Amino acid sequence: MSKKNNKSKLLVSIIAVIIIAIVAVAVVFFMNEKNKPTQETAGETNDGQTAGEPEKTVQIYSGTDRPIAVMIDNNTNAWPQAGINDAYMVYEIRVEGGETRLMALFKNVDLEKIGPVRSSRHYFLDYVMENDAMYAHFGASYIADEQIPNLRYK
Numbered sequence: 001m002s003k004k005n006n007k008s009k010l011l012v013s014i015i016a017v018i019i020i021a022i023v024a025v026a027v028v029f030f031m032n033e034k035n036k037p038t039q040e041t042a043g044e045t046n047d048g049q050t051a052g053e054p055e056k057t058v059q060i061y062s063g064t065d066r067p068i069a070v071m072i073d074n075n076t077n078a079w080p081q082a083g084i085n086d087a088y089m090v091y092e093i094r095v096e097g098g099e100t101r102l103m104a105l106f107k108n109v110d111l112e113k114i115g116p117v118r119s120s121r122h123y124f125l126d127y128v129m130e131n132d133a134m135y136a137h138f139g140a141s142y143i144a145d146e147q148i149p150n151l152r153y154k
Contacts (some may be wrong), residue, residue: 067107069133073118074100083114091127103127120144125151 067088072081074092084090087104095101103124106114119139125147128135140148 065107067105067131067133069124069128069131069135070104070106070114071118071120071124071135071137072102072104072114073116074102078116081115083111086111089131091124093121093124095121105131105133120148122147 070083070087072078072084074081081102083106084102084104086109087106089105091103092100093103101118101121101124104114114136117136117138119141120135120137121141122143125135125144129151135148135151
């Protein structure tokens with residue numbers, strides 16, 4: 001009986017693994033369908049924008065181009081952020097004062113608005129280069145402001 005019980009457990013385990021694999025393939029398939037290449041546009045909100053001022057828009061490249069890294073405010077007063085759910089990856093890194101700032105990476109999505117866009121910090125530049133991303137930010141720390149012109153974009 002013990003041998004038969006072990007075979008049953010093995011069979012159930014194999015079936016469970018197959019089901020998990022099928023679900024994973026389905027999720028990847030549907031995620032790829034959602035992210036088909038389209039022309040992207042994004043609204044930019046920045047710290048200096050005054051009430052009643054029309055939102056600025058930025059033309060972003062189409063789906064087969066490089067990703068776009070966007071600096072986004074993560075202060076509770078900035079919630080909810082626009083477009084963050086459509087990022088394929090988000091870095092959250094501590095900045096001065098115990099706050100965190102987000103770097104959201106976008107590609108193959110069509111967004112009406114992203115933000116609020118914040119300034120760059122030099123320690124985010126490694127992540128920009130690691131992802132070969134174009135970098136959208138509004139302002140920069142002193143060190144980042146010196147280093148950004150030295151980034152080699154093709």
